[in-house]
Amino acid sequence: MSEDKSIENTPSSPERRRFVGVAATAAGLSLAPGIMLMEVAHGRPEEQAASSAVRWGMLVDATKCGTGCNDCVSACSTENGWTPVAESQHKNQAPQWIRKLELQDPLTQFETNLPMMCQHCADAPCVDVCPTGASFKRADGIVLVNRHTCIGCRYCMMACPYKARSLVHEPLNDTQKADVPRGMGCVESCTLCVQKIDRGDGTTACAEACTASGHNALLFGDMNDPESEISKRLRELPTKQVRADLNLNLGVRYHGI
Amino acid sequence: MASITFREVEGSSLKYWLLFGGLGLFVLFGALAWNYMHHHGHVVTGMDNQIVWGLPHVFAVFLIVAASGALNVASIASVFNQKMYKPLAPLSAVLALALMLGGLLVLVLDLGRSDRLIVAMTHFNFKSMFTWNVFLYSGFFGLVGIYLWTMLDRSVAPYSKAAGTAAFIWRLILTTGTGSLFGFLIARELYGTSMLAPMFIIMSFAYGLAVYLMVLAAAYAWTGRALGDAVMLRLKGLLAVFVAAVLYFTVVYHLTSLYFAKMEGVEAFILRDGGIITTLFWVGQILIGCVLPLLILLTALGKQRTWIMVACALIILGGMAQMYVTIIGAQAFPLDMFPGLIEKSSFADGQVHSYAPSVPEFFLGLGGVAIALLATTFGVKVLRLLPATLDDATVAKLEH
Numbered sequence: 017m018s019e020d021k022s023i024e025n026t027p028s029s030p031e032r033r034r035f036v037g038v039a040a041t042a043a044g045l046s047l048a049p050g051i052m053l054m055e056v057a058h059g060r061p062e063e064q065a066a067s068s069a070v071r072w073g074m075l076v077d078a079t080k081c082g083t084g085c086n087d088c089v090s091a092c093s094t095e096n097g098w099t100p101v102a103e104s105q106h107k108n109q110a111p112q113w114i115r116k117l118e119l120q121d122p123l124t125q126f127e128t129n130l131p132m133m134c135q136h137c138a139d140a141p142c143v144d145v146c147p148t149g150a151s152f153k154r155a156d157g158i159v160l161v162n163r164h165t166c167i168g169c170r171y172c173m174m175a176c177p178y179k180a181r182s183l184v185h186e187p188l189n190d191t192q193k194a195d196v197p198r199g200m201g202c203v204e205s206c207t208l209c210v211q212k213i214d215r216g217d218g219t220t221a222c223a224e225a226c227t228a229s230g231h232n233a234l235l236f237g238d239m240n241d242p243e244s245e246i247s248k249r250l251r252e253l254p255t256k257q258v259r260a261d262l263n264l265n266l267g268v269r270y271h272g273i
Numbered sequence: 274m275a276s277i278t279f280r281e282v283e284g285s286s287l288k289y290w291l292l293f294g295g296l297g298l299f300v301l302f303g304a305l306a307w308n309y310m311h312h313h314g315h316v317v318t319g320m321d322n323q324i325v326w327g328l329p330h331v332f333a334v335f336l337i338v339a340a341s342g343a344l345n346v347a348s349i350a351s352v353f354n355q356k357m358y359k360p361l362a363p364l365s366a367v368l369a370l371a372l373m374l375g376g377l378l379v380l381v382l383d384l385g386r387s388d389r390l391i392v393a394m395t396h397f398n399f400k401s402m403f404t405w406n407v408f409l410y411s412g413f414f415g416l417v418g419i420y421l422w423t424m425l426d427r428s429v430a431p432y433s434k435a436a437g438t439a440a441f442i443w444r445l446i447l448t449t450g451t452g453s454l455f456g457f458l459i460a461r462e463l464y465g466t467s468m469l470a471p472m473f474i475i476m477s478f479a480y481g482l483a484v485y486l487m488v489l490a491a492a493y494a495w496t497g498r499a500l501g502d503a504v505m506l507r508l509k510g511l512l513a514v515f516v517a518a519v520l521y522f523t524v525v526y527h528l529t530s531l532y533f534a535k536m537e538g539v540e541a542f543i544l545r546d547g548g549i550i551t552t553l554f555w556v557g558q559i560l561i562g563c564v565l566p567l568l569i570l571l572t573a574l575g576k577q578r579t580w581i582m583v584a585c586a587l588i589i590l591g592g593m594a595q596m597y598v599t600i601i602g603a604q605a606f607p608l609d610m611f612p613g614l615i616e617k618s619s620f621a622d623g624q625v626h627s628y629a630p631s632v633p634e635f636f637l638g639l640g641g642v643a644i645a646l647l648a649t650t651f652g653v654k655v656l657r658l659l660p661a662t663l664d665d666a667t668v669a670k671l672e673h
Contacts, residue, residue: 101619108321108621117610118617132610132618141459147403148396165392168385170325171403177460179608179620183325183385186316200314201385258610262459273611 071157072208073239075246078130078272080233088131089114091225095209097193111182113206114222128273134159134180134206136267142172157267158208168201177259181205277360280661282496284654296647303640306633307382318634323626324604329383331596332638336376337451338473341444342481344369351437356671363658366421368485368649375645377410379638402457409447416440448474462539463603472522479515483588490582492659501665509581513570520563539606550602553594562591601628
């Protein structure tokens with residue numbers, strides 16, 4: 017840069033000036049996307065709002081999801097500080113942000129395994145019905161609950177077609193994580209590990225765990241970026257949305273269902 | 274038109290204070306139940322992440338629906354200008370307010386964070402039917418309050434018809450809103466239909482009038498005032514029409530669902546395989562709530578005061594059963610995320626969910642009923658709501 021400046025400051029021919037101008041533009045154009053990517057990779061500064069240019073989403077490849085494997089669920093529980101259902105004294109009342117579903121076709125006996133969690137709908141019924149606006153969708157597509165304005169009416173739980181939400185039924189023990197606020201009497205669900213995204217980790221706890229286990233059934237990424245891994249895979253693989261008939265435009269897409 | 278003398282209930286007898294104290298005791302139990310649930314969390318209730326709305330909602334929605342129905346008698350007087358109903362109107366308005374109060378208290382005290390009620394009153398999402406209901410309930414208190422004022426204060430009496438009409442239209446919208454709390458939900462098979470709004474309106478007519486008749490008869494019997502058969506027989510005829518309409522809507526609702534293959538599972542659950550839900554539907558909602566009351570009200574039995582009261586009690590019990598089936602039954606049937614496939618998980622996917630209401634939930638609900646009746650009992654003591662007599666001769670004069 018300093019070299020460019022010194023050149024520009026010296027008396028020079030119009031050709032040279034044009035060359036410098038073109039070179040600077042070319043350098044700018046080639047550097048900008050890189051800087052933008054670095055911004056994404058390093059998370060966004062606190063004062064910067066989430067951008068609708070990004071749509072975070074997940075691809076679940078049910079054909080790779082391991083039977084009996086629960087690694088995504090355990091990783092979610094560890095990352096977000098909710099007690100695993102097996103350790104809970106009140107199993108029906110214990111929150112479950114993600115769960116493994118076993119499906120079987122009664123005619124063909126074909127079995128399918130997949131994780132089920134908040135589908136991060138673009139047109140989320142939970143956001144529509146929430147009386148206080150505590151249930152909201154961030155610009156980048158993540159559906160969240162504002163811990164300060166949730167009154168625990170559970171109307172969102174009545175409205176969710178995926179049973180993705182849980183009410184915190186009992187006082188929380190001290191396993192809470194500093195960056196994952198929770199509270200008795202409030203409703204909660206999968207946040208796509210928003211704390212990790214905002215930190216710039218670029219993935220979720222469940223996807224990390226699935227990769228670590230060697231199954232590679234979960235792929236997280238920006239569905240708006242045509243060059244992202246998830247966008248490329250979504251272009252290649254036939255995928256479905258659960259209850260596509262509801263036309264909710266889901267952030268989680270399934271292959272092999 | 275002959276004038277009617279309204280008089281407060283003296284309310285100094287032992288019987289009055291026993292009633293007052295008895296109801297107060299149940300209000301206290303309700304408060305203790307809320308305190309217990311609020312302190313420990315919903316873990317002490319029978320509700321869980323499958324059945325998220327339990328017995329308190331059954332009580333609350335019943336009371337709110339009955340509240341708007343209880344206003345009917347007043348509406349018939351002011352809006353439809355039926356003179357015979359005029360002396361019955363003030364009690365109708367007060368009962369409507371009292372039932373609404375009871376229902377709303379149960380609803381808000383069952384919130385996971387009932388301490389955050391102020392948030393619900395300061396943060397609004399106008400896409401939410403719940404938000405609309407907050408305004409509909411508040412407006413109901415305002416309009417019925419003004420209406421009551423025009424009935425009790427001669428200086429504003431000319432505005433009574435306008436206030437009554439506004440309150441009538443408002444209560445129709447309000448019950449549309451209550452039905453639409455469920456009607457606007459896409460996730461569950463039994464909801465998501467505009468049928469629920471008119472069905473809730475007709476149910477409110479029946480439940481509200483049944484409650485009104487019981488309160489009216491009790492008030493006159495316990496204060497030794499005369500209540501002639503003319504009033505009772507006219508109202509019981511109306512009640513029979515409302516109950517028949519409830520039965521009609523229920524039949525059409527389920528017949529329509531039965532016709533659609535995708536609804537066969539949930540209909541089979543409610544009508545045949547649902548255990549307690551099925552029993553509550555056939556025995557509670559249909560037999561106790563509709564068939565038996567119709568048999569009583571439309572036969573010679575319906576001419577006797579005692580039997581009319583039995584019919585009213587049955588309609589109220591049937592109404593509670595209906596709310597239980599509508600609210601709990603719809604949640605008990607599992608969500609069908611993958612139609613045609615068997616679902617299994619740690620989160621009770623694919624399973625019919627069971628629900629056993631806990632004692633605190635029951636007492637919270639009863640507390641709402643008690644506070645509605647307590648407010649009415651207090652109302653008739655401090656306000657001139659009840660005509661000194663409603664004997665046949667007095668009532669006959671009104672119509673000429």
